[in-house]
Amino acid sequence: MTDRFQFTLHATDGTARTGLIRTPRGDVRTPAFMPVGTAGTVKAMLPESVRATGADILLGNTYHLMLRPTAERVARLGGLHRFMNWDRPILTDSGGFQVMSLSGLRKLGEEGVRFRSHIDGSEHFLTPERSMEIQRLLGSDIVMAFDECPALPADRKRIEDSMRLSMRWATRSREAFGDRPGHALFGIQQGGLEIDLRAESAEALTAIGFDGYAVGGLAVGEGQEAMFGVLDHAPGMLPADKPRYLMGVGKPDDIVGAVKRGIDMMDCVLPSRSGRTGQAFTRRGVVNIKNARHQDDPRPLDEACACPACRGYSRAYLHHVFRAGEMISGMLLTWHNLHYYQELMQGMREAIADGRFAAWEAAFHGLRAEGDIAPL
Numbered sequence: 001m002t003d004r005f006q007f008t009l010h011a012t013d014g015t016a017r018t019g020l021i022r023t024p025r026g027d028v029r030t031p032a033f034m035p036v037g038t039a040g041t042v043k044a045m046l047p048e049s050v051r052a053t054g055a056d057i058l059l060g061n062t063y064h065l066m067l068r069p070t071a072e073r074v075a076r077l078g079g080l081h082r083f084m085n086w087d088r089p090i091l092t093d094s095g096g097f098q099v100m101s102l103s104g105l106r107k108l109g110e111e112g113v114r115f116r117s118h119i120d121g122s123e124h125f126l127t128p129e130r131s132m133e134i135q136r137l138l139g140s141d142i143v144m145a146f147d148e149c150p151a152l153p154a155d156r157k158r159i160e161d162s163m164r165l166s167m168r169w170a171t172r173s174r175e176a177f178g179d180r181p182g183h184a185l186f187g188i189q190q191g192g193l194e195i196d197l198r199a200e201s202a203e204a205l206t207a208i209g210f211d212g213y214a215v216g217g218l219a220v221g222e223g224q225e226a227m228f229g230v231l232d233h234a235p236g237m238l239p240a241d242k243p244r245y246l247m248g249v250g251k252p253d254d255i256v257g258a259v260k261r262g263i264d265m266m267d268c269v270l271p272s273r274s275g276r277t278g279q280a281f282t283r284r285g286v287v288n289i290k291n292a293r294h295q296d297d298p299r300p301l302d303e304a305c306a307c308p309a310c311r312g313y314s315r316a317y318l319h320h321v322f323r324a325g326e327m328i329s330g331m332l333l334t335w336h337n338l339h340y341y342q343e344l345m346q347g348m349r350e351a352i353a354d355g356r357f358a359a360w361e362a363a364f365h366g367l368r369a370e371g372d373i374a375p376l
Contacts, residue, residue, distance in 0.1 A: 002022045002023070002024060003024055003181065003182055004024070004181055004182055005021070005022070005023055005141075005142075005182065005183065005184040005211050006021070006022040007019060007020070007021050007022075007211075007212070007241065007242060007243050008020050008022070009240070009241065010353065011352055011353045011355075012352070013351070013352045013355050013356070013357040013358075014260070014357065014358070015235070015236070015260065015261055015262040016031075016259050016260050016261075016262065016348070016352045016357045017030070017031070017259075017262060017264060017352065018030060018031065018348075018349045018352040018353050019243075019264065021089075021243055023089045023141050023142075023182070023184070024141075024182040025081070025087065025088055025089045025090075025141055026056065026087075026088045026089055027056065028056040028057045028089055028265075029056055029345075029346075029349060030243065030264040030265060030349070031259045031263065031264050031265065031266070031345055031348055031349065031352075032056060032057060032264065032265045032266070032345060033055070033255065033265075033266050033267070033268075033341045033342060033344070033345050034055070034057050034058060034059045034091060034265065034266065034267040035050055035053075035055050035058055035059070035267075035271070035272065035338055035341075036058075036059045036061070036267055036268065036269045036272065037050075037058045037059060037060050037061075037084065037086070037090075038060070038061040038064050038269070039061065039064045039065065039068070040060065040065060040074075040080065040083060040084040041084060042058065042272055042334075042338075043272050043273075043276065043330075043334065044272065044275065044276060044327075044330045044331045044334040044335075045272070045331070045334055045335065045338070047084065047085045047086045049335060050086075050338065051086075051088070053307070053335065053338040053339045053341075053342045054339070054342030054343070054345075054346060055338065055342055056088060056089065057088060057089040057090065057091060057141075057142075058086055058088070058089075058090050058091070059090070059091050059092070059093065059267045060080055060084075060090050060091070060092045060093075060138065060140065061092070061093060061095075061098065062092050062093055062094055062095035062098075062131060062134050062135060062138070062144075063093075063095040063097075063098035063099060063126075064098070065080070065092075065134075065138060066095065066124070066126075066134050067117050067119055067122075067124075068119060071133075071134040071135075071137035071138055072137060074137065074138055074139075075137040075138070075139070079137075079138065079139030080092075080138040080139050080140070081139055089141040089142065090138075090139075090140055090141055090142070091140065091141065091142035091143075091144070091186075091245075091265075091267075092135045092138055092140040092142070092143060092144065093144050093247070094131045094135070094143075094144040094145060094146040094147060094173075094188075095126055095131055095134070095146070096113075096126075096131070096146050096147045096148060096149055097149045097216075097247075097248070099113045099115050099126055100113070100148055100149050100150065100151075101151075102115050102116075102118065105118065108148065110165070110168075111127055112125055112126050112127030112128070112130070112146075113125070113126050113127075113148075126146070127146070127172075128145070128146040128169045128170075128172035128173040128176055129172060129176040131146040131173065132146070132173055132176040132177050133176070136180070140183070141182075141183060141184065142183070142184045142185075142186060142211075142212070143177060143183060143184065143185045143186070144185075144186050144188060144214065145169065145170045145173035145174070145185065145186065145187050145188055145210070146169050146170075146172075146173050147166035147169055147170065147188045147190060147216060148162045148165055148166050148169070148190075149162075149166075149190070149216055149217050149220065150162045150192070150217070150220075151220050151221055152192060152193065152217075152220050152221045152222040152226075153221070153222070154192060156192075156194060156197075159190075159191060159192035159193075159194055159197060160194070160197055162190060163190040163191045163192075163197050163200070163201050166188065166190045166201070166216075167190075167201060167204040167205070170187050170188070170204070170205060170208055170210075171208055173185065173187075174187075174208050174209070174210070184211035184212060185210055185211055186210055186211060186212040186213060186214050186243075186245060187205035187208060187210035187212075187213050187214070188205075188213075188214040188215075188216040188247070189201045189202050189205060189213060189214065189215050189216060189217075189234060189237070189238065190216050190217045191217065191234075192217055193222060193226055193229070193230055195230070195233050195234075198230065198233065198234050198237060199233075199237055202234070202237035202238055203237075205238075206238070206239060210242070211242065211243075212242050212243040212244070212245060212265075213238040213239065213242055213243070213244055213245070214244075214245040214246070214247050215230075215231070215234050215235065215238075215244065215245070215246045215247070215263070216247050218230060218231075218246065218247070218248070218249070219246075219247070219248040219249045219250055219254075219268075220248075224253075224254060224257070227249075227254070228257050228261065231246070231257070231258055231261040231262075231263065232261060235261055235262035235263055236262060243264045243265055244262060244263050244264045244265070245263070245264065245265040245266070246258050246263040246265070246266050247266075247267065248267065248268060249266050249267075249268055250266065250268050250270065251268075251270060252281055252340075252341070252344060252368075253365075253368070255341075255344065255345075256344070256348070256361060256364055259348050259352075260357070260361065270337075271334065271337035271338050271340070271341050272334045272337065272338065274286075274333075274337055275330055275332075275333035275334030275335075275336065275337045275338075276330040276333070276334060278290040278322050278329070278333065279333070279337075280301050280309075280318075280333050280336050280337060280340075281336075281337050281340045281341070282301055282302040282305070282340065282372065283302055283304065283340075283367045283368070284302075284367050284368060284370055284371055284372045285368050285371055285372055286372075287301055287315070287372055289301075289315065289318045289319050289322050289329075289333065290319070290322060290323070291319075292319075294315040294316060294318070294319040295316055295319050295320070296316055297314065297315040297316050297319075298314045298315075298316060299314065299315055300313070300314065300315065301315060301318070301336055302336075302340075305336065305339065305340065305343075306339075307335055307336045307339035307340075308332065308335055308336075309332035309333060309335055309336040310336060313332060318332060318333065347360060347364075348360065
């Protein structure tokens with residue numbers, strides 16, 4: 001264990017990287033996928049089940065937790081780790097993305113964002129200083145700077161103004177965060193699809209100085225080709241000796257493409273949300289367990305998978321419990337999806353360390369091209 005936040009880069013293969021983040025609450029192997037525990041829980045999973053999938057770190061949501069049960073209540077009850085029974089690292093987002101998504105319920109200004117709760121209509125004012133306070137009360141191991149994230153597409157002037165506001169907020173976030181040994185603060189690069197604005201943002205963030213850097217403002221409607229176009233440049237603009245985090249991504253092929261381009265950390269609700277809606281991610285692509293063709297299928301979702309859903313249950317059973325509306329369907333499919341994502345990360349970590357990432361990537365895409373119709 002360490003008493004401070006550290007990042008060590010162990011190996012590179014092209015621009016793909018593998019390393020280790022050390023925190024007082026445990027190590028995070030990179031590239032890392034962070035399951036999303038929006039309101040203090042990864043839906044349909046126990047904390048020990050999430051850990052069993054191989055997850056080293058979870059993401060918590062500042063916006064949702066500040067509204068319910070409130071950061072102050074969580075702090076009185078011993079902090080988010082104790083509250084949700086997760087003793088390993090937690091990263092919390094700043095709340096900026098969720099507030100910006102409220103559209104007509106918010107008013108943006110230089111000081112911060114005034115908005116109404118989607119739960120009860122109560123009014124709140126979120127600023128960089130308040131975001132840092134909330135994340136401190138929650139006890140986050142990795143804190144995100146407060147930023148504004150406009151949806152894409154947007155005109156250049158809107159992107160430029162938003163990015164520069166986020167950089168001013170980044171300075172205020174850094175000042176409000178202060179000196180907290182054992183905790184880390186990440187800055188967030190913005191700039192939409194504009195490469196020169198991305199470079200300006202990266203330069204501003206590096207001058208401020210952060211423990212890690214996120215690539216924000218992607219996976220907001222631009223499509224994979226445009227996202228990869230930005231990722232061909234954006235990670236390399238950020239300090240090589242600090243973790244690089246791509247926020248809100250994504251599908252398995254998004255994740256592989258991001259790691260290929262130098263990203264170390266990712267998060268997304270997709271594996272848990274898809275599990276609750278009957279979709280399972282496998283080596284050969286997505287299986288929609290709702291389809292009638294699974295009702296007499298004795299095979300597991302994936303014969304190579306060691307998760308409980310694949311070890312103990314057939315596709316026919318999973319089809320049945322999903323159609324019957326049984327809670328176990330979402331539990332088993334979510335466990336499978338999170339297990340698959342963590343196996344994906346482990347496979348990439350090993351391939352990068354061995355200098356065979358290109359071959360691993362080709363095999364990954366080859367299996368998916370064959371599809372689920374082929375025998376497992």
